Amino acid sequence: MRWLIVSDLHYSLPQFDWLAQEAPRHDLVVLAGDALDIASLVDYRAQALVVCKYLQRIAETTKVIVSSGNHDLDAESASGERIARWIEDLRASGIAVDGDSLALDDHFFTVCPWWDGPEARAKMLDQIEADSKARGARRWVWIHHAPPRDTPVSWTGSKTLGDEDVTGLITRYRPDCVVSGHIHQSPFVKDGSWVDRLDDTWVFNAGRQYGAPPAFILVQSKIGEAVWLSAMGAQSVRFDAPLVRPLPSLRALPDWFDAAQ
Numbered sequence: 730m731r732w733l734i735v736s737d738l739h740y741s742l743p744q745f746d747w748l749a750q751e752a753p754r755h756d757l758v759v760l761a762g763d764a765l766d767i768a769s770l771v772d773y774r775a776q777a778l779v780v781c782k783y784l785q786r787i788a789e790t791t792k793v794i795v796s797s798g799n800h801d802l803d804a805e806s807a808s809g810e811r812i813a814r815w816i817e818d819l820r821a822s823g824i825a826v827d828g829d830s831l832a833l834d835d836h837f838f839t840v841c842p843w844w845d846g847p848e849a850r851a852k853m854l855d856q857i858e859a860d861s862k863a864r865g866a867r868r869w870v871w872i873h874h875a876p877p878r879d880t881p882v883s884w885t886g887s888k889t890l891g892d893e894d895v896t897g898l899i900t901r902y903r904p905d906c907v908v909s910g911h912i913h914q915s916p917f918v919k920d921g922s923w924v925d926r927l928d929d930t931w932v933f934n935a936g937r938q939y940g941a942p943p944a945f946i947l948v949q950s951k952i953g954e955a956v957w958l959s960a961m962g963a964q965s966v967r968f969d970a971p972l973v974r975p976l977p978s979l980r981a982l983p984d985w986f987d988a989a990q
Contacts, residue, residue: 730834731985734946736761736874736910736935739800740769740776743941745783751942753790757833760784761910761935762798762843762874764816773803777815785822792833794825797843798874798911810846828852830860836950837864839904841873850894861902868950869904876909880925882934883911886918899930906931913937916944916959923957923964926972931955949985956986 733755738744752758764784765776787793797813804814816826825831827842839860844850860869875892876883877899883891890912899907907930916923916936923946925932935957938944944959953968956979963979966972 730756730836730950732757732759732946732948732950734759734761734908734933734935734948735943736908737763737798737913737937738943739763739766739937740771740780741939741941741943742779744943745780747941747943749783749787752787752793755791755947757792757794758787759872759908760793760795761872761908762796763800763910764795764798765800765803767800777803781815781819784819784824788819788822788824792825792831793823794829794831794838794840794872795819796840796872796874797827799843802843802845806848808846808848810844810849812845812849813843828856830856830863832867834950835867836870837867838870838872841871843874854898857898857902868906869902870906870908871904872908874909875911876915876932876934877907877925877927880927880932881920881922882909882915882925882932884918884921885912885914886921896927899927899932903928904930906933909934910937916957917961922974922976923959924955924966924972924976931966931968935959947986949983952983952985954983954985956983 801813802811829840831838877896878891878893883889915921935944935946948955956965964976
């Protein structure tokens with residue numbers, strides 16, 4: 730199964746155009762938060778409408794997972810916490826969103842929201858606890874916009890801005906993989922990275938770059954390899970090998986990547 734992972738597109742329509750064109754070549758597309766952009770001059774409602782159209786079109790060609798990020802919060806819950814209501818509306822199109830769990834082949838995906846207060850956080854913790862049992866023998870993957878704190882995937886170049894709770898949850902539940910975003914600079918700065926490993930848990934953050942295509946990660950789960958591509962070049966890791974730094978740039982892409990094109 731091939732996954733295409735992006736995050737932090739921030740209402741970049743050229744990047745959504747690229748994603749819609751590229752998606753049919755893959756078995757799964759993961760958008761790990763911040764599809765919208767609170768700094769944009771475009772009205773939030775218009776952004777949500779346009780992005781929903783893109784994601785619905787993509788969902789007609791492949792399976793899609795979308796989690797919320799801090800830029801995606803467009804409404805308030807009954808308790809006054811900020812939520813991404815527009816993302817919830819995607820569920821009717823067959824897209825797995827915040828609060829959903831999804832079994833695909835031998836993997837089990839838990840889609841976590843960006844939580845703004847204790848109510849949403851408690852729901853996320855309940856979901857993770859339930860999914861720890863529901864996953865069975867499948868490999869467990871979390872989609873959570875904020876990466877774990879004190880790791881290269883949460884490093885800005887001067888400080889760490891990850892989520893301490895995520896670090897603790899990884900230690901407690903030991904998922905096989907966590908797909909994140911949020912810290913745009915991490916893959917591009919000294920001592921940062923697009924990938925890390927906490928014990929047996931692989932953690933990814935594709936980072937953000939301008940223009941099309943976005944920085945992205947391809948995972949070939951049956952082979953057990955991930956490739957990161959950006960304006961900085963390409964790097965890869967094998968899941969059955971230790972993570973050794975610094976990661977070298979690839980001189981040639983893997984055969985499975987070429988076949989995917």
